[in-house]
Amino acid sequence: MAQKADEKPKSSISMSNTQFKELLTTVMTGISSASPTRTSKTFTSCTARFSGIRESSQVESFLAAVNTFKEVEKLDDKLALAGLPLILTDDAAIWWQGSKDNVLTWNDFTDRLRSTFAPKKMAYKIYQEIIEIKQDSQTPTEIFVAEKRALIAQLPKPTHSNQQQIDLVFGQIRFEIREKISRNSISSFDELLMKARDIERNLSERDNASTVESKQDYKQKKARSRCNFCRSFGHTYEICRKRLRADEMGQRVPHYERQNAAVAETAPLNKPTFSCYGCGEPGVVRSRCTKCCQKKKETIMNDISFCSLHSQAEVHLRPVVTVKIGGVKGKAHVDTCAKSSVASYSLYKCLEKNGYAFKEEVMYITLADGIAKRQRILTVKAPVTIYGKVIPTSFIIFPNSRDNRTLLGVGFIQEARMVLNLPQMTFTFDEEPNKVYELDEEDDDMDVVMGIIRTDTAIPDLLSPLQYTT
Known part of the structure; x- marks a missing residue:
């Protein structure tokens, strides 16, 4: 077939392998230079965040993360300081807004951050934290040792030797692990942790085995x-x-x-399951039995029990505590068997003298013999001050009794949140268990009033013959 006259023949270019490789390299270089590499010059891709927690471990971990990111990304101080709002949150962000004008270098930022959120502790406080906190059964030894080593790292130079650091930490490890590891057999923390892991594994297996055995014993007893x-x-x-x-x-x-x-x-469900133990009447108890209890309807009266018992043969003295009742300072018995608090006759006179109003009531009083007696009593509510705490307390008074003592009953003990330790003659308040107060022992002639009533009721001294002369 003949070629058309208007078509021109295509020209072909021939080149060697060397020339083709040079051409290909030139083309690829142009493509790479046309699309520049993407480099991160801020903290946009940094995942570390700091919210202003005032803990040395949190501050140091944050600074370690951002310093590593800054070195890897090759950020200069100006760009790093400009990107801090991206990684500081909450209290730390507020602090940075007020301090950024005075910070010019990255080292200045790290120093200010440490001094604000993780100020250096005094050496004696660090030693106190190392020695004071012991390992409990719920804390793994590896975590406990890491926390102690972090505290040791905060100590000022010169630093302790490796053996001295082990001595500081070894004494705080729980006794179950310490008794199975000889201190002389440990030369590094790695050896200590390796042996502690084995012991913890054995203790865990023992606890699991004892739990399984107890469940099996329970099933056997149940079956x-x-x-x-x-x-x-x-x-x-x-x-x-x-x-x-x-x-x-x-x-x-x-x-x-x-x-x-x-x-x-x-089968019959309507049959009474109880009866009066006095006469046997079915379906009623003795207190509601019409045959046994032929009593007239009276006004509802409270029943107050007192179980205090004093015997001359006893050698143990009862606990008393120094209090201030209605402005009257003295000592009162702490009685865990009394349902209500009782004011002595002398305290009654002092409160009456101070203007307190008393209410007359009739109640059934049960003493240690278990016999309830109907008596006329007086009641009053007065503030009781004990070691800075003021507890409004209701007292009952026996106006016909002159020798009774002032008792602080169960109601006062519960309202004051007192925790008694009678073997040690001490007590604490529930909200302050570490603050211990002393309990005193009773005296034979002790009363809550120190001679106030005695001056009112005592017979005046006789006048000597010399006093009649002028």
């Missing part, structure tokens, strides 16, 4: 046999001695008849 004849545990119906004895005497009721009788007895 123990019970006799259907005498309803006692530990044996079955076939070997019941009571059943065998009844068979020999010919008085045994067949087992199926016992079951039928039991079903028949439990």
Whole structure:
């Protein structure tokens, strides 16, 4: 087929392999230079954040992360300081807004951050934290040792040697681990942690085994046999001695008849299950029985019990505490058996002199003999001050009794949140368990009033003959 006249023949270029490779390299270089590499010059991709927690470990971990990011990304101080709002949040962000004008270098920023949120502790406080906190059973040894080493790292130079650091930490490890590791066999923290892991693993297996055994024992106790004849545990119906004895005497009721009788007895549900233990009247208790309790209707009165008992043969003295009741300072008994607090006669006179109003009531009073007696008493509410705490307390007064003592009963103890330690004669408040107060021992002539009433009721001294002369 002949070629058309208007078409020109295509020209071809021939080149060697070397020339082709040079051409390809030139083309690829142009493409790479046309698309520049993307480099990060801020903290946009940094995942570390700091919210202003005032803990040395949190501050140091944050600074370690951002310093590493700054070195890897090759950020200069100006760009790094400009990108800090991206990684500072909450209190730290507020602090940076007020301090950024005075910070010119990255080192200045790290120093200011440490001084603000993680100020250096005094050496004696660091030693106190190292020695004071012991390892508990819930804290792994590896975490406990890491926390102690972090505290040791905060100590000023010169630093302790490796053996001295182990001595500081070894004494705070729990006793179950310490008793199985010899201190002389440890030369590094790695050896200590390796041996501690093995011991913790064994202790965990022992605890799991004891838990399984206790569950098995519980199941065995729960599934123990019970006799259907005498309803006692530990044996079955076939070997019941009571059943065998009844068979020999010919008085045994067949087992199926016992079951039928039991079903028949439990069938009626309307039969009363209780009765008066005085006369046997079914369906009532003795306090509501019309046959046993033929009493007139009276006004409802409270029943107050007192279980205090004093005997000359006793050698243990009862605890007393220094208080201030209605402006009257003295000592009162702490009585855990009294339902209500009792004011002595002398305290009653002092409160009456100070203007307190008393209310007359009639109550049933139960003393240590267990016999309830109907008595006329007085009641008053007065503030009781004990070691800075003021507790409004209701007192009862026996106006016809002159020798009773002032008692702080269960109500006062609960309101004051007192925790008594009678063997040590001390007490604490529930909200301050570490602050211990002393309990005093009673005196034979102790009373809550120190001679105030005695001056009012004492006989005046006789005048000497010299006093009649002028």
